[in-house]
Amino acid sequence: MNFKKLSVFLFLIISCSTFAQKCSCQDNFNWLKKNFEENDAGFQFVIDKKGPAAYQNHNVLFSQKAKKIKDLNTCRDVLFDWMLFFRPGHLSLSVNQDFAKKSVSETNTTPEKEWEKLEINEDQLKKNLSNISQPGFEGIWVSAPYTIGVAKRNNEYIGYILEAKKSKWKQYQVKFKIKENPDKTYSAVFFLGDYSSQKINEVKLIGNNFLKMGFVSLQRKFPAYQESNPEITNYVESVTTQNPFLKEISSQTILLRIPSFDYSNKKVIDSILAANKQLILSKENLIIDVRNNGGGSDASFQEIIPYLYTNPIRIIGTEYLSTVQNNKRMEEFIANPDWSVEEKEWARKGLEKLNSNLGKFVSLEDAIVQESKLNIVYTNPKNIGIIINENNASTTEEFLLQAKQSKKVKLFGTTTEGILDISNMHFVDSPCKDLKLGYSLSKSFRIPGMQIDGKGIQPDYYLDKSIPEYDWVRFTEKILKAN
Incomplete structure (x- = not known):
């Protein structure tokens, strides 16, 4: 290899290495903003409704937040909040698993090591529950793939892992906390699979053996109370x-x-x-x-x-x-071995029409x-x-x-x-491959005359x-x- 070729080769290696290291939250924010503006089918519809000034103020606020963030998971949460300016659904932003594992291994406060625990084994919990005659939140509950113990501590009901098959959650880690509100209703904080928290505004016991917390449903495993109402x-x-x-x-x-x-x-x-x-x-x-x-x-x-x-x-x-980016989905359809000849022909004709109208x-x-x-x-x-x-x-x-x-x-x-109204999701990786964005390719002809989104x-x-x-x-x- 001559010196000129070697210089070019080294330049490419250094450039790629430098780019790979530039996975700051600010970089990801800049990419997300540009990609969403250029490709999301609902972007302009919302800008026309809310106005450019509101969008500009939104960007300034989140750019300032992104500059201060060093942790990838926190960055993901903040950038997803930025996306909620546009709509509540048909959006996603997730941490790619390889980076999630790397991020966890490099932090000093890993969920596995530092997460709050309640160390009461199942036998001891059953013994404690034997003193309770009326059905309530305390008990052993199942919500696949978790078996969860619930015990009262001070003014809270603590739900903790007894068993979690095929999950990164460990035994005794706290999965949720239920507390009573001043109006005698109950609310909860529930910790998702990635250990991020979600507030649940309504928690209720239905009958004797079913616990409903927002989107989470649990069935009682112990103690077994008779259900009188079929x-x-x-x-x-x-x-x-x-x-x-x-x-x-x-x-x-x-x-x-x-x-x-x-x-x-x-x-x-x-x-x-x-x-x-x-x-x-x-x-x-x-x-x-x-x-x-x-x-x-x-x-x-x-x-x-x-x-x-x-x-x-x-x-x-x-x-x-x-x-160009959006139309790649049609290319994926054409290459999909599970698609029939007729379906692929529809995708091929659609791709031609789309590419002719970039x-x-x-x-x-x-x-x-x-x-x-x-x-x-x-x-x-x-x-x-x-x-x-x-x-x-x-x-x-x-x-x-x-x-x-x-x-x-x-x-x-x-x-x-x-x-x-805004639908048909498509997924792309960020340039640094640490985040995966899900956005929408289409909008309904119903809007604005018959809007469903947000209503x-x-x-x-x-x-x-x-x-x-x-x-x-x-x-x-x-x-x-x-x-």
């Missing part, structure tokens, strides 16, 4: 299952429970509907419980629609922001609005109630928009989360707090029967 038992089964199911709850009512529209559930949902078609069509009432269903794939709910259908359903389309929003369909028409309107079920709550988002909200166009359908529960979908029948959650199915059935 509706509570049914409710616990419904909200804790990971699998769709259908069952007859009375002579004229069928309950279909769908905890997720994830594509992996499509075959299960389709097979349940096919196997029980005659049963469903023989009943006047159908209740579809989608509480806590955060979304998934539109394909997963397609076989439900025929049972709801009464008239043509209008489906508002989306448009994609075409950029910097613009592009519709991949022939029309902005599609109208779905079916040939059959079933006599039964005559009345359909869909139970919803604040944890419904994304694909589930799209399902609700289509379903509520039916004359048979009413929504029961509470307003949904409101994460639908949600309201129920036809609001189920207020005087109606226990375990009674929502029976309340819905009562209304349906009265129609």
Whole structure:
């Protein structure tokens, strides 16, 4: 190798090494800001609503924060807070695992070594619990993959790990803390898988053996209290299952429970509907419980629609922001061995259209609005109630928009989360490979005329707090029967 080539080679090594070391939080902030501005489909929509001045002030504040941060996990938290200026969902920012492990190994206060613990073994806890006659927060609880002990210390209930299969959490580490509020309600601090904290504003014991803390559900393992109300038992089964199911709850009512529209559930949902078609069509009432269903794939709910259908359903389309980075997702689809020939052809045509319109929003369909028409309107079920709550988002909200166009359908529960207008997420690594950004490629033609983001979908029948959650199915059935 001659001197000139050697010099160039050494320059490249030094440059790469210098770049690899420039993984400061400020660098990551600058990259995140530029990447999001150029590629996120919802960026300009929010700037037009909130104004450039508000965005500029937001950037100044977070740039100052980023300059002071040395820890990668703290940096991630702050940068994600920056993203929340735009919307609450269809966003993500995570620490790549290799860097997470490196970060933990280099810190002097690792969670494994320094995390708060409550060292009461299971046998001792059971002995302590034998003195408690009334069911409360104290006990041994299960929320996969964790077995958690809860013991009262001073004015708090401390939840700590007894067993955590396939998790980095260690025995006796504190997983959550519950405290009583001045108004006699309870709130909690829950520590997530990466040891970051999340405040939970509502903690309640449902029946004797079910503990609900916001998005966290736990079932009592010990002591075993008798559950006197069968509706509570049914409710616990419904909200804790990971699998769709259908069952007859009375002579004229069928309950279909769908905890997720994830594509992996499509075959299960389709097979349940096919196997029980005659049963469903023989009943006047159908209740579809989608509480806590955060979304998934539109394909997963397609076989439900025929049972709801009464008239043509209008489906508002989306448009994609075409950029070099965004269009790589279509390239990934084309290269995916799991995609069919027809699906790859759709992706190929879409990619051609996108690449011909860089910097613009592009519709991949022939029309902005599609109208779905079916040939059959079933006599039964005559009345359909869909139970919803604040944890419904994304694909589930799209399902609700289509379903509520039916004359048979009413929504029961509470307003949904409101994460639908900006969608179709794509993921990219930061230049230093320490962070992975998830942002959105498309926006709905509904906005601004019918915005769901930040507003949600309201129920036809609001189920207020005087109606226990375990009674929502029976309340819905009562209304349906009265129609």
